[in-house]
Amino acid sequence: MTRVNLITGFLGSGKTTLLRHLLAGKPEQENWAILVNEFGEIGIDGALLRQQGAVLKEIPGGCMCCVNGLPMQVGLNMLLKQSRPDRLLIEPTGLGHPRQLLDMLSAPVYHASLQLNATLTLLDARQLADPRVTANENFRDQLAAADVIIANKRDRWDDGDRQRLQQWQDATLHGRLLIATQFGAIDPALLDLPRTNTQALPQPAHHHSHRREENPLAALRLEGQTRWRRAVNQGQGYVACGWVFDGDTLFDSEALLAWARLASVERIKGVLRTPAGSIRLNGQNGEVHVEALAAVPPDSRIELIHSQPVDWNRLQSQLLKIRLN
Incomplete structure (x- = not known):
C-alpha cells in the first residue's frame, strides 16, 4: 500500500523547497516517488528534485486534471507499476485546483493500492494582503481542501502579515492544524496524519490553453x-x-x-x-x-x-x- 500526500499551495508559497526538505530526511529503507506538475512546459521543479533520492515523474504544461485527468492517471499508474513506492508525494501546479486530484486519488480503483493521507497546503501570509491572490478561485479552494496549513516563509513576514494570518485563522480554520515555519522545514510525521477534511469543493472553472508535446509526461528537452x-x-x-x-x-x-x-x-x-x-x-x-x-x-x-x-x-x-x- 502506497501512502500518498497532496502538497498544494499557490505560486511562490514554497512547495518545492518543502519537498526538498522532506526528501533530505527520507528513511534509507523506504522507496519514495514524486509526481510533480508545473504550469509551464520547462520543468524547473523536476530539475531541482531529480537528484534528491526519489523516483520522479513530471507532468508539465498546466494542471494534472486536464483532458479528464488522463496525464495524471497515466503518470500515477506508471509510477505505481514501475516503482512500487512506499510513499508518493504529489505536487500540483500553484495554479491548479485540488478537487479532481482528490476525487481521483480516493476513487475505488485505487482503494487497494493507495492510502490517501493528509493534504498539506502551503500559505505565505503575505499573500493574504494581495486582493488578486485572495480572489483567485484556486487559492481559496486549495486552502479549503487542506487538512494541514503550512504557513511558510515566516522569516519574511511583518506585523501586518501576522495579524492577517491570525484573522484568517480565526475565521477559517475551524479546528484544522496550522503550523508556521520557514524554508519548508516541517516534521515528516505530518505526512502520516489521516485525511479528515472531506468537505465538498466547487467544480472549478477550467480556462487552460496548452501547447501539446508529443509526450505530455516529460518536460521540454533539446534535440x-x-x-x-x-x-x-x-x-x-x-x-x-x-x-x-x-x-x-x-x-x-x-x-x-x-x-x-x-x-x-x-x-x-x-x-x-x-x-x-x-x-x-x-x-x-x-x-x-x-x-x-x-x-x-x-x-x-x-x-x-x-x-x-x-x-x-x-x-x-x-x-x-x-x-x-
Missing part, C-alpha cells in the same frame, strides 16, 4: 544540435514563458541576477549553469534569491510567470546576451 528552445503556456489568467539551454551554455551570474530582478514578473524560477557552478533562481514579485547547487544539472532552465502581457521577445533578447559562450 539534435539545438542550443536552446522557448515554450509558452497560458491559462487561469496567467502566462508562463520558459527557456531551456544545452549543457554547454554558461551564464554570467551577476548579469543573470540583474536580468531576473528587472524582469518585473510575478514569479521567476530557474536552475542554471555558471562558470562558478550551478545556481537556483527563485523570485516572487521582484524579490529574487540565489542558491548554490551541489549537483550539476544536465542543462539550464528558467521560467517566468505573470498575469499581464509581457514582451517575451525583449526579455529573451536580453537573456541571450548574458550567455558566456
Whole structure:
C-alpha cells in the first residue's frame, strides 16, 4: 500500500523547497516517488528534485486534471507499476485546483493500492494582503481542501502579515492544524496524519490553453544540435514563458541576477549553469534569491510567470546576451 500526500499551495508559497526538505530526511529503507506538475512546459521543479533520492515523474504544461485527468492517471499508474513506492508525494501546479486530484486519488480503483493521507497546503501570509491572490478561485479552494496549513516563509513576514494570518485563522480554520515555519522545514510525521477534511469543493472553472508535446509526461528537452528552445503556456489568467539551454551554455551570474530582478514578473524560477557552478533562481514579485547547487544539472532552465502581457521577445533578447559562450 502506497501512502500518498497532496502538497498544494499557490505560486511562490514554497512547495518545492518543502519537498526538498522532506526528501533530505527520507528513511534509507523506504522507496519514495514524486509526481510533480508545473504550469509551464520547462520543468524547473523536476530539475531541482531529480537528484534528491526519489523516483520522479513530471507532468508539465498546466494542471494534472486536464483532458479528464488522463496525464495524471497515466503518470500515477506508471509510477505505481514501475516503482512500487512506499510513499508518493504529489505536487500540483500553484495554479491548479485540488478537487479532481482528490476525487481521483480516493476513487475505488485505487482503494487497494493507495492510502490517501493528509493534504498539506502551503500559505505565505503575505499573500493574504494581495486582493488578486485572495480572489483567485484556486487559492481559496486549495486552502479549503487542506487538512494541514503550512504557513511558510515566516522569516519574511511583518506585523501586518501576522495579524492577517491570525484573522484568517480565526475565521477559517475551524479546528484544522496550522503550523508556521520557514524554508519548508516541517516534521515528516505530518505526512502520516489521516485525511479528515472531506468537505465538498466547487467544480472549478477550467480556462487552460496548452501547447501539446508529443509526450505530455516529460518536460521540454533539446534535440539534435539545438542550443536552446522557448515554450509558452497560458491559462487561469496567467502566462508562463520558459527557456531551456544545452549543457554547454554558461551564464554570467551577476548579469543573470540583474536580468531576473528587472524582469518585473510575478514569479521567476530557474536552475542554471555558471562558470562558478550551478545556481537556483527563485523570485516572487521582484524579490529574487540565489542558491548554490551541489549537483550539476544536465542543462539550464528558467521560467517566468505573470498575469499581464509581457514582451517575451525583449526579455529573451536580453537573456541571450548574458550567455558566456
